[in-house]
Amino acid sequence: xxxxxxxxxxxxxxxxxxxxxxxxxxxxxxxxxxxxxxxxxxxxxxxxxxxxxxxxxxxxxxxxxxxxxxxxxxxxxxxxxxxxxxxxxxxxxxxxxxxxxxxxxxxxxxxxxxxxxxxxxxxxxxxxxxxxxxxxxxxxxxxxxxxxxxxxxxxxxxxxxxxxxxxxxxxxxxxxxxxxxxxxxxxxxxxxxxxxxxxxxxxxxxxxxxxxxxxxxxxxxxxxxxxxxxxxxxxxxxxxxxxxxxxxxxxxxxxxxxxxxxxxxxxxxxxxxxxxxxxxxxxxxxxxxxxxxxxxxxxxxxxxxxxxxxxxxxxxxxxxxxxxxxxxxxxxxxxxxxxxxxxxxxxxxxxxxxx
Amino acid sequence: xxxxxxxxxxxxxxxxxxxxxxxxxxxxxxxxxxxxxxxxxxxxxxxxxxxxxxxxxxxxxxxxxxxxxxxxxxxxxxxxxxxxxxxxxxxxxxxxxxxxxxxxxxxxxxxxxxxxxxxxxxxxxxxxxxxxxxxxxxxxxxxxxxxxxxxxxxxxxxxxxxxxxxxxxxxxxxxxxxxxxxxxxxxxxxxxxxxxxxxxxxxxxxxxxxxxxxxxxxxxxxxxxxxxxxxxxxxxxxxxxxxxxxxxxxxxxxxxxxxxxxxxxxxxxxxxxxxxxxxxxxxxxxxxxxxxxxxxxxxxxxxxxxxxxxxxxxxxxxxxxxxxxxxxxxxxxxxxxxxxxxxxxxxxxxxxxxx
Numbered sequence: 001x002x003x004x005x006x007x008x009x010x011x012x013x014x015x016x017x018x019x020x021x022x023x024x025x026x027x028x029x030x031x032x033x034x035x036x037x038x039x040x041x042x043x044x045x046x047x048x049x050x051x052x053x054x055x056x057x058x059x060x061x062x063x064x065x066x067x068x069x070x071x072x073x074x075x076x077x078x079x080x081x082x083x084x085x086x087x088x089x090x091x092x093x094x095x096x097x098x099x100x101x102x103x104x105x106x107x108x109x110x111x112x113x114x115x116x117x118x119x120x121x122x123x124x125x126x127x128x129x130x131x132x133x134x135x136x137x138x139x140x141x142x143x144x145x146x147x148x149x150x151x152x153x154x155x156x157x158x159x160x161x162x163x164x165x166x167x168x169x170x171x172x173x174x175x176x177x178x179x180x181x182x183x184x185x186x187x188x189x190x191x192x193x194x195x196x197x198x199x200x201x202x203x204x205x206x207x208x209x210x211x212x213x214x215x216x217x218x219x220x221x222x223x224x225x226x227x228x229x230x231x232x233x234x235x236x237x238x239x240x241x242x243x244x245x246x247x248x249x250x251x252x253x254x255x256x257x258x259x260x261x262x263x264x265x266x267x268x269x270x271x272x273x274x275x276x277x278x279x280x281x282x283x284x285x286x287x288x289x290x291x292x293x294x295x296x297x298x299x300x301x302x303x304x305x306x307x308x309x310x311x312x313x314x315x316x317x318x319x320x321x322x323x324x325x326x327x328x329x330x331x332x333x334x335x336x337x338x339x340x341x342x343x344x345x346x347x348x349x350x351x352x353x354x355x
Numbered sequence: 356x357x358x359x360x361x362x363x364x365x366x367x368x369x370x371x372x373x374x375x376x377x378x379x380x381x382x383x384x385x386x387x388x389x390x391x392x393x394x395x396x397x398x399x400x401x402x403x404x405x406x407x408x409x410x411x412x413x414x415x416x417x418x419x420x421x422x423x424x425x426x427x428x429x430x431x432x433x434x435x436x437x438x439x440x441x442x443x444x445x446x447x448x449x450x451x452x453x454x455x456x457x458x459x460x461x462x463x464x465x466x467x468x469x470x471x472x473x474x475x476x477x478x479x480x481x482x483x484x485x486x487x488x489x490x491x492x493x494x495x496x497x498x499x500x501x502x503x504x505x506x507x508x509x510x511x512x513x514x515x516x517x518x519x520x521x522x523x524x525x526x527x528x529x530x531x532x533x534x535x536x537x538x539x540x541x542x543x544x545x546x547x548x549x550x551x552x553x554x555x556x557x558x559x560x561x562x563x564x565x566x567x568x569x570x571x572x573x574x575x576x577x578x579x580x581x582x583x584x585x586x587x588x589x590x591x592x593x594x595x596x597x598x599x600x601x602x603x604x605x606x607x608x609x610x611x612x613x614x615x616x617x618x619x620x621x622x623x624x625x626x627x628x629x630x631x632x633x634x635x636x637x638x639x640x641x642x643x644x645x646x647x648x649x650x651x652x653x654x655x656x657x658x659x660x661x662x663x664x665x666x667x668x669x670x671x672x673x674x675x676x677x678x679x680x681x682x683x684x685x686x687x688x689x690x691x692x693x694x695x696x697x698x699x700x701x702x703x704x705x706x707x708x709x710x
Contacts, residue, residue, distance in 0.1 A: 064670045068632035071622035
C-alpha cells in the first residue's frame, strides 16, 4: 500500500518535472491601450518582447491590447487564465479589482498588477518610481526655461501624478528660485487631440518647457511647432520632435518581467509591492538631445547619478505643502506606502488639486 | 449601365437573403484578410464567431455583454421609429450609472432588501432625466436632437469623472478615481453559479418583449409607427407628436439608465471612470441590425456581444492584433447594413448609357 502510493507519487513527480521541462511557461499581458500608443502600453509590450528574447522557448507570451477598464477587463483576464496562462500581468490601475477577482478564481495562476495597491496570496503589485525621472525633468526644465514658467499636462489627479508634479516642481526650484508651474488636466492617458489642446493652452500662458503625464507624442509635436521644448514620456519620443525634445524618461519593464518570471519558474515568487526606478534600470533617460547647453547636460548627468546611486531621494524632508503644513519632517524620507498616498502640492505650487 | 431603383414594396425575399449575402461577403473578405496576415482563416473565423459560445463561462459572459446593448437598443429602436434621432443612449447610460451608484454608495453599509430596488430606480430615473432635457429643448426650442444628445453624452461623462474623482471617491482608495465596492445588498444577484451573468439580462429580454408589445400590439405603438412613416399624415389623424416624442425618449432614457446601473451594480461592483466601452453608441448599430424591431434587437445584441468577445479571444488564442479584428468587425457590420439597402432598393441593368 505504502509502496504503491510512493510509486504513484514518484510517477506524478516525474510527470510534473517532465511537463515543466517540455512546456514553456505561458505568460499573459493585458494592456489598456493599443501596443502602438508609443507610450505606456508600447513599453509594456517592449518588456514582453524583452522577456521572450531572454527566455526563448522557455516562455510563451500572449497579450490583449485596448482592454477597457470596465466590465470587460475581468472577462479578458479570466480568459487568459482559462487559456492556460500560468503568469498574468495586468498593466493598468483600472484592472485592479478585476485582477483581484480573477486571482481569487484561479488560485494556481500567478498575477501581477501594475500601479495598484491590493495584494493577495497569488497577486503582487509593481510600479515605477516615475518621480525620480520627474525630478530630473524638473531640474532640466528649470534650467532651460526663459520665461521661468514650466507646464505640466496631467492625466488624472491620482497620487502618482500629484507626486510627480511635486517632484518636477522641487527639481525646478532647486536650480531656479523664480520658477512657476502651470498645470492642465487632460483627463486622459492617451488622446493626441486633447493633449495637443492642453499643450497649446499651456504655451499660450507663457510656458516654454512642457512636461507630460499623458502618453502620446502630441505635446512634443506642438512644442516643436512653436520652437519651444518638451520632455518625452514613457518611451523614446525623440523622433517626433528632433529640436524640441530634451530627453525622454523611458520605462523599461523587461528587467522586472524577467526577474519575476525567473521567480515563478523557480517557485520562489512571492506577492510584493515592488517599486522600480533608476537603480533597477527600469527608468532610463533616452536620447538626451545633443543641442542642450553643456551646463544643463552636466547637471542632468549629475542628478541622474545621484538618484541612481541612492544618494539622493527627492521626497526627503523638510517638505511643506502649499498650505503651510509640514508634510515630511526633517530627516524623514517618504516610504513607499507614504509615497502612494501623496495628496498635497508642495509649497510654491499656486494651484489646487481638483476634487 | 447599372442603376439603383427604389422598390415600390420592400422585397420579402431580400429581407431573408440580405443577412446571408452579408455573411458570405464577410467570409470572403475575412478569408482574404486573415490569409494576408498569415493566419488560418478557418481558425480565425471559428475563434471570432463560434468560440465565444463554446462553453458555459463564455455563454454567461455573452449575456453580460448583451444586456446593456439590448437595453439601449430597444429604447433607440422606438425612438428611431418615431423619428426621434436620439444619439444619447451613452450619456443616459452613464447618467444611470452615476445616479444609481450614488444611491448604492448611500446604502454601502446597508443590508436592507429595499436597497437594490431603490438603487435600480435611481439609475432608471437618472437616465430618464438625462433623456428629458434634450427632449424638452427640442420640443420647446426646436433644437437639433442629434446635436444635443451627443453633447449630453459628454456632459454625463464629465459629470461621472468629476464624481469619481470627488464626492463618490473611495475614502480608503489612496486617491484613485474609483468608488468603494458596493455592498452585497445593492449588487444584482447572479443567475448561475460561478458566472457573472446577473438578472440584468432578464430585464433586458423583458424590455425587448415589452418594446415589441408596445410597438406592434398597442395603439401607442401604431401611432409611433405612423408618426415615423409619415408625420403629416399622423398629425392629420390627430396624433400628438409631442406626447409620442416624450414617451419614446423617456422610455429609452429609462432603459439606458437601467443598463448603466446594471453595469456598476452588476459585473463591475463599483463606480469607475470607464463604466461603458461605448455601449450607447454600439446600441445604435444594434438597433439598425435589428431593423428597429425590439425582437430583432435581441438577436442583434447577442450577435454583437459574440463579435466583441471573439475579438478578445482572437488576440488570446491566435495573436491577431486588435486593429485587424476591428477591421473585420467593421466590414461585417458594413456588409450587414449595406445588404439591407437592397430590401427597399434594387439594381436595374440597362443597355443604354445615360448621360
